[in-house]
Structure formats: C-alpha cells, structure tokens
Amino acid sequence: MSYEFYYWPGIQGRGEFVRLALELAGADYIDVARCDGGMAAMQAIVDGDHAGALPYAPPFLKSEDLVIAHVANILLFLGDRHDLAPKNEAGRLWAHQLQLTVTDFVSEVHDTHHPIANVLYYEDQKDEAARKAENFLDIRVPKYLSYFERAVARNQTNSGYVIGSAPTYPDLSLFQLMAGLRYAFPNAMARIEPDFPRLSAMHDLVAALPHVAAYLESDRRIPFNEHGVFRHYPELDG
Amino acid sequence: MSYEFYYWPGIQGRGEFVRLALELAGADYIDVARCDGGMAAMQAIVDGDHAGALPYAPPFLKSEDLVIAHVANILLFLGDRHDLAPKNEAGRLWAHQLQLTVTDFVSEVHDTHHPIANVLYYEDQKDEAARKAENFLDIRVPKYLSYFERAVARNQTNSGYVIGSAPTYPDLSLFQLMAGLRYAFPNAMARIEPDFPRLSAMHDLVAALPHVAAYLESDRRIPFNEHGVFRHYPELDG
Structure with missing residues (x-):
C-alpha cells in the first residue's frame, strides 16, 4: 500500500505527527509537496479538484480514493491499518x-x-x-x-x-x-x-x-525552524 | 443503553455538541453535573478515581465501562452507535x-x-x-x-x-x-x-x-450566556 502525504515542505509543523507514524509503520509514502510540482498538486486538492473528502488545510493523506485530513483523523486511520493503536x-x-x-x-x-x-x-x-x-x-x-x-x-x-x-x-x-x-x-x-x-x-x-531513529537521522526529518509550530x-x- | 454525560451544568459550551447528538438519537442519558452531587462525581473522574480512560477535562461520556472524552471522540462513538454517521x-x-x-x-x-x-x-x-x-x-x-x-x-x-x-x-x-x-x-x-x-x-x-426542535424548546437546552464559548x-x- 502506497500513500501520498501532503504538507508544507519546509517545516515539521502539524504534519510531523503524521510523518512519524508513517515512518514507524515502515509505510511506503511520498511526501508530495517536497517533490517537483507537489505544491500545485496539494493546492488542487485544497481547491476541491478531486472526488473525495474536501480538506480544510494540509496535512492530508491520500490512500487510493480516500483523502483524509486532520492529524488526529489520519492517525486514527493509520493506527488501524498499521497496528499503531489497540484493536479493541x-x-x-x-x-x-x-x-x-x-x-x-x-x-x-x-x-x-x-x-x-x-x-x-x-x-x-x-x-x-x-x-x-x-x-x-x-x-x-x-x-x-x-x-x-x-x-x-x-x-x-x-x-x-x-x-x-x-x-x-x-x-x-x-x-x-x-x-x-x-x-x-x-x-x-x-x-x-x-x-x-x-x-x-x-x-x-x-x-x-529503530524506524524512528533512522528517520531522525535522515534528511526526511526537517530540522525545527522558526516557520513551524515550535519556534x-x-x-x-x- | 443508558449514558452518563458529564459537562459544566450552567453553559452550552463544548458539551452542547454532544447534547445535540444524544437528543437527535433519542438516547437515554443523564446530564450528571446538573443533578445533585453531580459536580463531585464529575471531579472524581477527572481525578482518575475510575478504571477507564482518563479525561483531560469535561465533556466526557460514560457508557458502561467506557469513559470517552473530547467532543469529536464522543461523536465518533455515538455516530456509529446511533446511525448519526455513515457506516462506510x-x-x-x-x-x-x-x-x-x-x-x-x-x-x-x-x-x-x-x-x-x-x-x-x-x-x-x-x-x-x-x-x-x-x-x-x-x-x-x-x-x-x-x-x-x-x-x-x-x-x-x-x-x-x-x-x-x-x-x-x-x-x-x-x-x-x-x-x-x-x-x-x-x-x-x-x-x-x-x-x-x-x-x-x-x-x-x-x-x-422533531427531536432537535423538542430539545430546543425544553429546559434541557441551556440559554446562551456569557460563561460559555459563544459570548x-x-x-x-x-
């Protein structure tokens, strides 16, 4: 299963809570807005140019036909799929x-x-x-x-x-x-x-x-800076 | 199924979003803090004198052994149980x-x-x-x-x-x-x-x-006032 993750490319921000879950799960994902043309692709979904749920703002996750916005909602979804939450x-x-x-x-x-x-x-x-x-x-x-x-x-x-x-x-x-x-x-x-x-x-x-440690060492982990939530x-x- | 609902008794506040769902569902519930001894019962749960999940703050809902806090979480739960949300x-x-x-x-x-x-x-x-x-x-x-x-x-x-x-x-x-x-x-x-x-x-x-209209006419609907969220x-x- 491959995900498209959408969030502002230069900050950890609210998106970081999702990135950490994707990384711990070892999920296959693309951080779309950090790729060429990604910002335009993100804006198109915010503008509603798609069939699924309408996000109010990034972050959101695309999983096949699903578009899921809000950190807590994305984690609810990923928690079930990747054993990152209890089953009961x-x-x-x-x-x-x-x-x-x-x-x-x-x-x-x-x-x-x-x-x-x-x-x-x-x-x-x-x-x-x-x-x-x-x-x-x-x-x-x-x-x-x-x-x-x-x-x-x-x-x-x-x-x-x-x-x-x-x-x-x-x-x-x-x-x-x-x-x-x-x-x-x-x-x-x-x-x-x-x-x-x-x-x-x-x-x-x-x-x-191990998955988190590898992530924190990688260039996928954007350093804290004065544009994010924690300044x-x-x-x-x- | 009978619920105990816990929230500040004098305001609509955040709790009102839950009250509306309970009312539309026609659910059997007690608005505990509006009853004798209810404020102490609410505080005891905030203090953790129970086995279930620990609320950070009211509102929370008790359903048998479950204690569920946060409006959105309570509505997620009630939505499934009372057909107040899609099934898919x-x-x-x-x-x-x-x-x-x-x-x-x-x-x-x-x-x-x-x-x-x-x-x-x-x-x-x-x-x-x-x-x-x-x-x-x-x-x-x-x-x-x-x-x-x-x-x-x-x-x-x-x-x-x-x-x-x-x-x-x-x-x-x-x-x-x-x-x-x-x-x-x-x-x-x-x-x-x-x-x-x-x-x-x-x-x-x-x-x-009909259920909402009846609720809004009842004394269960606390009037807006300058202690709640909307002032x-x-x-x-x-």
Missing part, C-alpha cells in the same frame, strides 16, 4: 482521546507566537505573544504534561508507553511534543521537565525505536 | 474530519474573548480580545464558513445536509456553530451570513428535526 474499542478511543488532547496542546503552542492572527507576522503581535507565552509556560505546559504523565503512569503494563506494551501513535505524538518544547523553550523546559520523568523517559524510548524565540522562553 | 469508511472519516474542523473553529471562537489565558477574566484581556475578534470576524469566520458551505455544496444528494440524505453529527455541530455565531456576533453575522445560504438553510433544517460582548461584534 476502548483502546482505540483512548488512543484517539489522547491524540485530541495533543491537538489542543499543539494549537496552544502555535498561539504562543501567534496569539492574535496567523495572517500577521510575529513581530506585529510580540507584546501579546509575550503575555500568552508567560501564561503558557507557567500554567498550561505543567497542566498538560501533568495530565500526560498521569496517563503513562496509569498504564498497568509499565512499558513506559502510554497504552499497552508497544508503541502506539500517541507515544509518537508525545515524543514530538517533548522534542518541540525542548527546542522552543529550552530554559523553561530545563526547569519544568524534571517534574515529568515518565515523559522524558518515553521521549528517549521512542527516539530509540525558538528567546524572548518568549521565560 | 470513507463516510465515517469524512464526518470526523468535518467535526475536527469544527473543533478548531470553536477553539478560535473561545479565543476571541480569551486570547491570552483562560485563567484571566475577559476584562483583563479586553484589548487583545478586540484585536483578535476583529481578525476573527474579518478573516476567520468567512474562511471557515466558506469551507463548510463548499462542503455542503459537494453533497451530491442535494439534501441540504453535509453528507448523504440524512442528518449526521456534523450537521448538528454546524447548526450549533451558526446559532452560536448569531448569538455572539449579531451585527457581524447579519453582514456575513447572506454569503452562505446553504449554512443558513441547514440551520433551519436541523432546528426543525455576546457588543464591543467585539465589529
């Missing part, structure tokens, strides 16, 4: 629930540098961003990480993963969250992260999975 | 994708009055809210509504619903979005809504479904 109903819903909390968290990360409008430059909303980021680091990050830490602690297998004894797609997303927070807010995370040892350990566990602006790193 | 894979994913776009939109609605921090009062972030709301009404609302209008137009059955010939859970959510936007931003919506006749018509179609602050209604 309770486990599937739990994995998806965790992912939807990741979605909310990622949106708040984005808003630390764009609290007013995504059409404005960061420089045009710096004052608001400073206020937003301060609250984010003081209250929101500890609240979210505390929740995820408790979720991992509730896994009775003690595997270090959040569900059962093997990695599932929420583990990949939690790895990416930790990596992104460390990149964007190194000072704050040096202070915050020691309170969440299970998440630190899981980051390392996921990074060491390092020292003035926001309280 | 493409249709299920399309319904869920639409719902996840609603989720994003609702988060932006919330941020028009709380752009900096949800722990601060509106009065403490009024300047930022004014900037945020202006961008929201000028750019974001037309962009989202245009997307949903196109989605309805792509439904080849011409039923007026977004998928197939019968109402599915995304229709309920789009009804609620339109109702909420009209409440929060009556001036702006008087200007914006005429560009989206399919969404106006769908609002009326959903409101007239009417005249100074934000550009």
